[in-house]
Amino acid sequence: MSNETVAADPPAPSTGRARNPRTHQAILDATVQLLGEVGYQDLSIERVASRAGVGKATIYRWWNSKSALVIEAMERGLPVELPEHTGDPRTDLRAAIQSAVQTYAVGQVGSTVPALAAEVSRDATGAEQLRQFLRPRRDAAREVLHQAAAVGTLPPDVDIETVIDLFIGAIFYRSLVRKLPVDAVMVEQLVELILDGRLPRTIP
Amino acid sequence: MSNETVAADPPAPSTGRARNPRTHQAILDATVQLLGEVGYQDLSIERVASRAGVGKATIYRWWNSKSALVIEAMERGLPVELPEHTGDPRTDLRAAIQSAVQTYAVGQVGSTVPALAAEVSRDATGAEQLRQFLRPRRDAAREVLHQAAAVGTLPPDVDIETVIDLFIGAIFYRSLVRKLPVDAVMVEQLVELILDGRLPRTIP
Amino acid sequence: MSNETVAADPPAPSTGRARNPRTHQAILDATVQLLGEVGYQDLSIERVASRAGVGKATIYRWWNSKSALVIEAMERGLPVELPEHTGDPRTDLRAAIQSAVQTYAVGQVGSTVPALAAEVSRDATGAEQLRQFLRPRRDAAREVLHQAAAVGTLPPDVDIETVIDLFIGAIFYRSLVRKLPVDAVMVEQLVELILDGRLPRTIP
Amino acid sequence: MSNETVAADPPAPSTGRARNPRTHQAILDATVQLLGEVGYQDLSIERVASRAGVGKATIYRWWNSKSALVIEAMERGLPVELPEHTGDPRTDLRAAIQSAVQTYAVGQVGSTVPALAAEVSRDATGAEQLRQFLRPRRDAAREVLHQAAAVGTLPPDVDIETVIDLFIGAIFYRSLVRKLPVDAVMVEQLVELILDGRLPRTIP
DNA sequence: GGTTAAGCGAGACGGTACGTCCGGTCTTATT
DNA sequence: AATAAGACCGGACGTACCGTCTCGCTTAACC
Numbered sequence: 001m002s003n004e005t006v007a008a009d010p011p012a013p014s015t016g017r018a019r020n021p022r023t024h025q026a027i028l029d030a031t032v033q034l035l036g037e038v039g040y041q042d043l044s045i046e047r048v049a050s051r052a053g054v055g056k057a058t059i060y061r062w063w064n065s066k067s068a069l070v071i072e073a074m075e076r077g078l079p080v081e082l083p084e085h086t087g088d089p090r091t092d093l094r095a096a097i098q099s100a101v102q103t104y105a106v107g108q109v110g111s112t113v114p115a116l117a118a119e120v121s122r123d124a125t126g127a128e129q130l131r132q133f134l135r136p137r138r139d140a141a142r143e144v145l146h147q148a149a150a151v152g153t154l155p156p157d158v159d160i161e162t163v164i165d166l167f168i169g170a171i172f173y174r175s176l177v178r179k180l181p182v183d184a185v186m187v188e189q190l191v192e193l194i195l196d197g198r199l200p201r202t203i204p
Numbered sequence: 205m206s207n208e209t210v211a212a213d214p215p216a217p218s219t220g221r222a223r224n225p226r227t228h229q230a231i232l233d234a235t236v237q238l239l240g241e242v243g244y245q246d247l248s249i250e251r252v253a254s255r256a257g258v259g260k261a262t263i264y265r266w267w268n269s270k271s272a273l274v275i276e277a278m279e280r281g282l283p284v285e286l287p288e289h290t291g292d293p294r295t296d297l298r299a300a301i302q303s304a305v306q307t308y309a310v311g312q313v314g315s316t317v318p319a320l321a322a323e324v325s326r327d328a329t330g331a332e333q334l335r336q337f338l339r340p341r342r343d344a345a346r347e348v349l350h351q352a353a354a355v356g357t358l359p360p361d362v363d364i365e366t367v368i369d370l371f372i373g374a375i376f377y378r379s380l381v382r383k384l385p386v387d388a389v390m391v392e393q394l395v396e397l398i399l400d401g402r403l404p405r406t407i408p
Numbered sequence: 409m410s411n412e413t414v415a416a417d418p419p420a421p422s423t424g425r426a427r428n429p430r431t432h433q434a435i436l437d438a439t440v441q442l443l444g445e446v447g448y449q450d451l452s453i454e455r456v457a458s459r460a461g462v463g464k465a466t467i468y469r470w471w472n473s474k475s476a477l478v479i480e481a482m483e484r485g486l487p488v489e490l491p492e493h494t495g496d497p498r499t500d501l502r503a504a505i506q507s508a509v510q511t512y513a514v515g516q517v518g519s520t521v522p523a524l525a526a527e528v529s530r531d532a533t534g535a536e537q538l539r540q541f542l543r544p545r546r547d548a549a550r551e552v553l554h555q556a557a558a559v560g561t562l563p564p565d566v567d568i569e570t571v572i573d574l575f576i577g578a579i580f581y582r583s584l585v586r587k588l589p590v591d592a593v594m595v596e597q598l599v600e601l602i603l604d605g606r607l608p609r610t611i612p
Numbered sequence: 613m614s615n616e617t618v619a620a621d622p623p624a625p626s627t628g629r630a631r632n633p634r635t636h637q638a639i640l641d642a643t644v645q646l647l648g649e650v651g652y653q654d655l656s657i658e659r660v661a662s663r664a665g666v667g668k669a670t671i672y673r674w675w676n677s678k679s680a681l682v683i684e685a686m687e688r689g690l691p692v693e694l695p696e697h698t699g700d701p702r703t704d705l706r707a708a709i710q711s712a713v714q715t716y717a718v719g720q721v722g723s724t725v726p727a728l729a730a731e732v733s734r735d736a737t738g739a740e741q742l743r744q745f746l747r748p749r750r751d752a753a754r755e756v757l758h759q760a761a762a763v764g765t766l767p768p769d770v771d772i773e774t775v776i777d778l779f780i781g782a783i784f785y786r787s788l789v790r791k792l793p794v795d796a797v798m799v800e801q802l803v804e805l806i807l808d809g810r811l812p813r814t815i816p
Numbered sequence: 817g818g819t820t821a822a823g824c825g826a827g828a829c830g831g832t833a834c835g836t837c838c839g840g841t842c843t844t845a846t847t
Numbered sequence: 848a849a850t851a852a853g854a855c856c857g858g859a860c861g862t863a864c865c866g867t868c869t870c871g872c873t874t875a876a877c878c
Contacts (some may be wrong), residue, residue: 015844015845015846015851015852015853016843016844016845016851016852016853016854017842017843017844017845017852017853017854017855018843018844018845018853018854019854020843020854020855023854023855039325039326040322041322041323041326044832044833044834045833045834045835046832046833046834047833049856053856054855054856055855055856055857055858056834056835056836056856056857057835057836057837057838057854057855057856057857058854058855058856060835060836061854061855111322111325113381114318114319114321114322114325114381115318115319115322117318117380117381118244118245118315118316118318118319118322119245120383121243121315121318121380122243122245127383130381130383131382131383134381134382154403155403155405157405157406157408158403158404158405158406159393159403159404159405159406162374162390162393162404163403163404165374165377165378165382166370166373166374166397166404168373168377169370169372169373169374169375169376169377169378170366170369170370170373170374171373172373172376172377172381173369173372173373173376173377174369174373176321176325177317177321177334177338177376178335178338178369179324179331179334179335186366189363189366193370193397194403196401197401197402197403198401199358199359199362199363199367199398199401200362200363200366200367200370201359201361201362201363202361202362202363204361220820220821220822220823220874220875220876220877221820221821221822221823221824221873221874221875221876222822222823222874222875222876223823224823224824224874227823227824248863248864248865249864249865249866250863250864250865251864253825257825258824258825259824259825259826259827260825260826260827260864260865260866260867261824261825261826261866261867261868262823262824262825264866264867265823265824427849428849428850431849431850447733447734448730449730449731449734452837452838452839453838453839453840454837454838454839455838457851461851462850462851463850463851463852463853464839464840464841464851464852464853465840465841465842465850465851465852466849466850466851468839468840468841469849469850474839519730519733520730521789522726522727522729522730522733523726523727523730525726525788525789526652526653526723526724526726526727526729526730527653528791529651529723529726529788530651530653535791538789538791539790539791542789542790562811563811563813565813565814565816566811566812566813566814567801567811567812567813567814570782570798570801570812571811571812573782573785573786573790574778574781574782574805574812576781576785577778577780577781577782577783577784577785577786578774578777578778578781578782579781580781580784580785580789581777581780581781581784581785582777582781584729584733585725585726585729585742585746585784586743586746586777587732587739587742587743594774597771597774601778601805602811605809605810605811606809607766607767607770607771607775607806607809608770608771608774608775608778609767609769609770609771610769610770610771612769627825627826627827627870627871627872628825628826628827628828628869628870628871629826629827629828629829629868629869629870629871630827630828630869630870630871631828632828632829632869635828635829635830656858656859656860657859657860657861658858658859658860659859661830665830666829666830667829667830667831667832668830668831668860668861668862669828669829669830669831669861669862669863669864670828670829670830672861672862673828673829
C-alpha cells in the first residue's frame with residue numbers, strides 16, 4: 001500500500017559493483033541533519049556530499065533532484081508516528097488530528113512541504129513522489145474515519161478524502177502560510193466539526 | 205485598509221533626486237511577466253533587471269528580497285477580483301469560495317504562494333508581508349460570513365477566521381500540495397459544510 | 409633494436425590466467441581511433457575503455473598513464489614508413505628529411521608529440537618511453553648520414569646526432585610550435601645546409 | 613611591432629564599472645607562481661582563482677582559456693631578457709643563442725611551450741596568441757642576423773627566419789622533446805654552423 | 817537657475833552552488 | 848586470475864546568480 005522507495009533508481013544493473021548501502025545511508029543521514037540545521041532552501045547537494053563524505057556524482061547517480069533526495073531522506077529518517085488505536089471514534093480522531101498538528105505545525109516535515117510543493121510544481125514525477133510521501137501520513141486518519149463510518153458515527157457515504165483535506169488543509173494553511181499557531185482549541189473545533197457538524201465558535 | 209507598499213523604503217532622503225516612478229513600474233511589470241513565463245523558482249533578480257532595462261542595484265535599493273519584490277508585483281499586477289455582493293448568504297459564500305479556487309487553484313498567484321511560504325519560513329518580515337498580501341483575499345469571505353451571521357444563517361459566535369482557514373486550507377492543500385484538481389463538486393461540499401453542517405459525501 | 413613494449417608490465421605472473429591478446433589489441437585500436445578523432449587532449453581513458461568494450465581497470469593494469477598507452481598505440485598502429493635506400497647521399501638525405509616532415513608536420517604522430525613532451529616533463533619514466541618511441545624515427549636518418557660520412561660527402565667526425573636534431577628540430581618547431589607550413593623549399597634548404605654548408609636563402 | 617595584449621578582451625564597454633587593475637595583476641601573479649610550483653598541466657583555473665583571492669568568473673570574463681591566461685601571465689611576468697648589443701656578429705649571435713637556451717632549456721617558459729603548442733593545436737585563435745608570444749623572443753636574434761647580413765658576415769639574401777628556426781628548433785627539440793641537456797658545446801656548434809657553414813663535429 | 821546630492825544604467829567583483837566529466841581505485845560476478 | 852561492469856571519492860570544469868561595489872551620467876530639489 002505504501003511505496004517502497006521514492007527515488008527514481010536507474011534501471012537495475014545486471015552486472016558491475018553493487019551499490020554500497022553504507023554510502024546511501026550516510027547520504028540520507030546527512031540530508032536529515034542538514035534539513036534540521038539549515039532548512040530546505042539552504043540545503044545544497046554540495047553540503048550534503050561534503051557532510052556525508054561522498055562525491056557529488058554519487059548523489060546525482062541515485063537521485064535526480066534535491067526534492068527527490070529530501071523526500072526519501074524524510075521518509076526514512078523522520079517516520080510518521082502512529083498514535084494507538086482505542087476504538088472510540090472521538091478519541092481516535094482527536095489523536096489523528098493532533099498527529100497532523102505534530103507533523104505540519106511542529107516538526108521538521110511540515111516546514112519542508114511548502115518548498116517541496118513549490119519545487120515540484122513544474123515536474124510531474126516530483127509531484128507523484130510528493131503525493132506518495134504524503135500518503136502514509138493520511139493512512140491513520142483514513143482508518144479512523146472508516147471505523148467511525150462503520151459504527152455509524154459518520155454517515156456511511158462520507159467523502160473521507162475530502163474530510164482529511166479539510167483538517168490537514170486548515171492546519172497546514174494556518175501554520176505554514178499564515179504563520180499562526182495551531183492550539184488545542186483548534187483541534188477541538190476540528191473534531192466537533194467532523195463528528196458533530198458543529199462550526200467552530202469563538203471562545204466567549 | 206490594505207498596506208500601501210510592502211517594500212522597506214530606505215531612510216527618507218532629505219535632499220536629492222526622487223524615486224523614478226517609471227523605473228519602478230518597469231520592474232514590477234517585468235516581474236509579473238517573468239513570473240508567468242518561468243515561475244517563481246526560476247525568476248532571478250538578474251533577469252528582472254535585464255528585462256526591465258534596469259540595474260540590479262536599483263532593485264535591491266527598493267526591495268530587500270525576491271519575495272518582497274514578487275509580493276508587491278503580484279499585489280499591483282494581479283489584483284484580487286471581487287465578486288459582487290447579492291445579499292443571499294449561499295450565493296455569496298459560493299462566490300467567495302469560487303474566488304478562492306480561482307486564486308489558489310487556477311491563477312498565477314496560487315502556485316507562487318507555496319514558494320513564498322517556504323521562503324519566509326525563516327524571515328519574520330517576509331512572513332508579515334505575506335500575511336498582508338493574503339489579507340484582501342480573505343476580506344470578501346469575511347464580509348460574507350459576517351453578513352450570514354448577522355441574518356442568522358450562521359450562529360452568532362461563529363469563529364469566522366477559522367471557517368475561512370477551513371475552506372481556503374482545503375482548496376490550497378488539495379490543489380497545491382496534493383496536486384489534485386478542485387472542481388465544482390468540492391465547492392458545493394464546502395458551501396454545504398459551512399451553511400448546513402453537512403459533511404462532504406461521495407457521489408453515488 | 410627498438411623496445412618490444414613501452415608499457416610497464418606488472419610483476420611477472422608466476423601463475424594464473426594470461427593476458428588476453430584480443431583485449432589488448434582492442435584497447436590499442438580504440439586508442440589510435442580516438443587519437444585521430446578527438447586528439448590527445450580529449451582522449452580519456454574512460455572513452456578508450458568504452459570504445460574498446462573494456463573495463464577501465466584493465467587499462468590501468470597494463471599501462472600506468474595515458475602517455476604510455478598512447479605511445480604504445482602509436483608504435484603499433486602508426487608505424488614509421490622507411491624510404492628505400494638508393495646509396496646516393498643527396499637523394500637519401502632528402503628522403504629522410506621528407507620522412508621527418510611527413511611524421512611531424514603532416515601525420516597524426518607529430519601533433520601528439522608536443523602533448524607527450526609536455527606530459528612527461530615531470531616524469532622520468534615517461535621521458536624514457538618517449539625517447540624510445542622517437543628512436544626508430546631517427547634511425548633512417550642516422551644511417552643515411554653514416555653512409556655519407558663513409559663516402560666522404562660529410563666530414564668523418566661530423567656530429568650526426570646534432571645534425572639530426574637540427575633538421576628535425578627546425579621542422580618540429582616551425583610546424584608544431586609556430587604553426588607554419590613546412591614546404592619543399594625548406595626541405596631543400598635543409599639538404600643544402602647539411603651537404604653543402606649553404607645557409608638557407610630567400611627566394612628572389 | 614609587438615602585440616600589446618594577448619588576451620581576447622571583450623569589446624570595450626563604454627559604460628559600467630571599470631576593470632580593476634589590482635585584481636588583474638593578482639591573477640597574473642598567481643598564474644606565474646603556480647606555473648613555477650606545479651607546472652602548466654596541474655595549473656587549474658580554480659587554483660589560480662583561489663590563490664589570487666578572486667572569483668573564477670572574473671578569470672573567465674577576461675581570458676577564454678587556460679592557455680590565453682598563461683600566455684599573458686608569462687608575457688608580463690617572465691619578460692624576455694635582452695642581451696646587450698656589441699656590434700660583433702659572432703659575439704652577438706652567441707649571446708642570442710645563449711638567450712634562447714636560457715629561455716627554452718632552463719627557464720619556466722620553455723617547459724610550458726610544448727603544452728601550449730599541444731593545447732592550441734585545434735584552436736586558431738590560440739595559435740595566433742602563441743605566435744605573438746614567441747615573436748619578441750625572436751626579435752633579438754633577428755636583429756643580430758640582420759646586422760651580420762648588413763656587414764657581409766652573412767650572405768645578403770640569407771633566409772633569416774629559417775635560420776632562427778634552425779637554432780631555436782634544435783635547442784627546443786633536444787631539450788624539451790629528447791630531454792637532453794644543451795651545453796656550451798652545442799651553442800658553439802650552432803654559432804659556427806651559421807657563421808662559418810661548418811657542420812657540428814664530435815669532440816675528439 | 818545654478819549647484820549638488822541622489823537616482824540610475826551598466827557591469828565588475830568575490831562567492832556559492834550548479835550538474836557533468838574524468839582520474840584512479842575498489843568491488844562484484846562472470847568466464 | 849583476468850576481466851566487464853560500474854560504484855565510489857575527489858577535483859576541476861564552465862555557468863548562473865547572489866548581493867555589493869564602483870563608475871560616470873542624468874536629473875530633480877533646494878538654495
